[in-house]
Amino acid sequence: MDPAKLLDILGNENRRKIIQLLANRPCYVSEISGRLGVGPKAIISHLSLLEQAGLIECSVDEQRRKYFNIANNVRLEVSVSPYSYTMALQDINFDREKKRESYAVENNGPATRDESSCFFLKLSERLRELRIKQEELAQMQKQLQAEYTELMDKCLDSIEDIARNPVECELLFELLKNEATAAVLCYNLRLHPSIINSNLMDLAERGFVEYTIKNSQQYWKICETGVENK
Structure with a gap:
């Protein structure tokens, strides 16, 4: 799914609350309606959108009642800074049935209460390790974003010179943000192609930009070999 579309879907507070509720356990429509204080008709509409987005799925129990649960393990990242705005959606594959089978093999099939307790504690320890790694990764991303912004500030000062x-x-x-075709540059800057092309050629002659051919198109970028005075 398009990250922007998913972001729009999750922009609704009630849909976010539904996701949060289902992240704890599967629920019926009546349960969701009661917990959120929202009418069943509105809940069904929200669930339909979330199901179409592939975020949730429904099942039927022995009493033929329909309940909903989280379907996919996805990661939606939105990065906003003075010099960038990006969205990325990652689908993290996770097969619950295969995981259960692998756990059973690791645990040698049916286990005693003591063996189950030991296995649970091992899993809990692994979760703690992963949580620490997630926190370290978040801190690293924060540091990288700060360094990126600082370097962009310096580049802007240099550009003015x-x-x-x-x-x-x-x-x-x-072009500091990303390589681009002349057509994309015209669109982003709202300038005529002749103005874009003449300025690109001047910058290329002075050793600041260059282009590469990809799929029969010219992609302009900042020179990788540095500035050459001409």
């Missing part, structure tokens, strides 16, 4: 006009400033700033 080397650019000969405002268009060159905007082009260098765009």
Whole structure:
């Protein structure tokens, strides 16, 4: 699914509350309605959207009552900074049945209460280790974002020194974020192709930008070999 569409779906507070509730345990419509204080008709509408997005799924119990549970293990990342706005959706494969089978093999099939307790404690310890790694990763991402922003600030100061006009400033700033075709640069900067192309050629002659051919298209980028005075 498109990350932006998923973000729109999760923008509704009641849908977020439903996800939070189902993250604890599967629930029936009546349970969700009672816990959230929202009418069953509205709950069914929210559940339908979440099910279409692949976030939840429904099952039928022995009394033929329909209940809902989390379907997928996904990670939605949104990064907002002074110089970037990105969204990424990662689908983390997780087969519960296979995991249960592997746990049974590791535990040598049916176990005594003492063996089950020992196995549970081992799993709990592994969870603690993963939690620590997640916290370390989050801290590393925070540090990288701070360093990225600091370097972008310095690059902007440098751009003001080397650019000969405002268009060159905007082009260098765009290419700092990512390589792009001339057409994409025209669209992002709302400038005529002739203006974009002439400024790109001037920057290329001075050794600041260069292009590579991908899928029969020119992709412009900041030179990797540094500035060459000409």
